[in-house]
Amino acid sequence: MxxxxxxxxxxxxxxxxxxxxxxxxxxxxxxxxxxxxxxxxxxxxxxxxxxxxxxxxxxxxxxxxxxxxxxxxxxxxxxxxxxxxxxxxxxxxxxxxxxxxxxxxxxxxxxxxxxxxxxxxxxxxxxxxxxxxGFKISKYLYMQLNATRADVLADKGLSELFVSNGQLKKLGTIIxxxxxxxxxxxxxxxxxxxxxxxxxxxxxxxxxxxxxxxxxxxxxxxxxxxxRKPLSVNILGYELLGMPPPSSGGAAMMLVSLILY
Incomplete structure (x- = not known):
């Protein structure tokens, strides 16, 4: 592995x-x-x-x-x-x-x-x-593979999955x-x-x-x-829960939700 x-x-x-x-x-x-x-x-x-x-x-x-x-x-x-x-x-x-x-x-x-x-x-x-x-290489995964192309090509495990004939496999390829x-x-x-x-x-x-x-x-x-106790905020009468620090995801999601609200 x-x-x-x-x-x-x-x-x-x-x-x-x-x-x-x-x-x-x-x-x-x-x-x-x-x-x-x-x-x-x-x-x-x-x-x-x-x-x-x-x-x-x-x-x-x-x-x-x-x-x-x-x-x-x-x-x-x-x-x-x-x-x-x-x-x-x-x-x-x-x-x-x-x-x-x-x-x-x-x-x-x-x-x-x-x-x-x-x-x-x-x-x-x-x-x-x-x-x-098997699953198809999505647009998002394809973008990430190209963004880290050198690292993917240099890694044996990743290359076995995502590289063919020295090139990254194309969008939509089944893995x-x-x-x-x-x-x-x-x-x-x-x-x-x-x-x-x-x-x-x-x-x-x-x-x-x-x-x-x-x-x-x-x-x-x-x-x-x-x-840990999750972050919590009330939006339109519903309770929205998110990950607490040190993760920033929960706080960011709640901030955006409150701005939109």
Whole structure:
């Protein structure tokens, strides 16, 4: 398994919730309408499918985020320490030191464990099938590949997926990522332990070490999810939730919403 630099996925899920006072009541809140919006149309469809199957907002978020991990961003995610890059901040932009301890899978599983309704495997399988059966290079992915062309061509793992005869594959080309499909299959069947303490974790730590990185298998095994209170704002009688700092996404989304309002 080749190390692929990942970024946090951009996922916005809008669910129609009761106002803050109503949420204090202990019963479940059920709404007849909902919407899922991601930066990949296929992933929005997967999220809506989960809602139609009886899943809730958390279920839809998990399935859509894992889908995004296939078509654009990877399933790693991560973090960093304050003094990790010393006097060379460029190291955080690309290269093996730009990868933090992968936290996305553990975070999604924790959210599902606490609030999900439908089986974990049912949420992971759509992304697994997409990676195995293939997906088209979208306009957005094609733009990102061209923007980082030199890095893609220099990386063995990325080249195996996105390069043919020394050139980036064209817009609309179908990509099969069977290594990622295998990883997702392990996660679907065994939960996050497959990622942090199984074959996937061992291979990941090995690849990082070979590339000159500092993340070890012990780092993966020691990873723990920290649950934070989300940012919240009332828009037109609905409560909009977003990621709190250090992420800037939630604050930016709420600021734009309030300006539009």
């Amino acid at each position: 080749s190390l692929v630099r990942t970024t946090l996925t951009a996922l916005f899920l809008v669910a129609f919730l009761q106002n803050a006072a109503a949420q204090k009541r202990p019963q479940s809140i059920v709404k007849p309408r909902g919407a899922v919006a991601t930066d990949g149309g296929r992933c929005s469809v997967i999220g809506m499918s989960v809602l139609r199957q009886g899943g809730n907002a958390i279920d839809a978020s998990v399935a859509a985020a894992l889908c995004l991990g296939v078509v654009s961003s990877g399933i790693g995610g991560g973090a960093f320490t304050v003094d990790m890059y010393g006097s060379n901040p460029d190291l955080k932009k690309k290269g093996v030191l730009s990868a933090g301890v992968a936290g996305e899978v553990a975070g999604l599983f924790t959210a599902w464990k606490q609030h999900g309704k439908i089986p974990w495997k049912q949420l992971v399988t759509p992304a697994e099938k997409l990676a195995e059966e 099969h990522n069977r290594k990622l499909a295998f990883t997702l299959k392990q996660i679907a069947e065994n939960g996050p332990k497959a990622f942090y303490n199984g074959t996937v974790g061992v291979n990941l730590a090995s690849d990082i070490s070979k590339a000159g990185g500092i993340i070890t298998l012990k780092d993966l095994q020691s990873y723990r999810v920290k649950v």
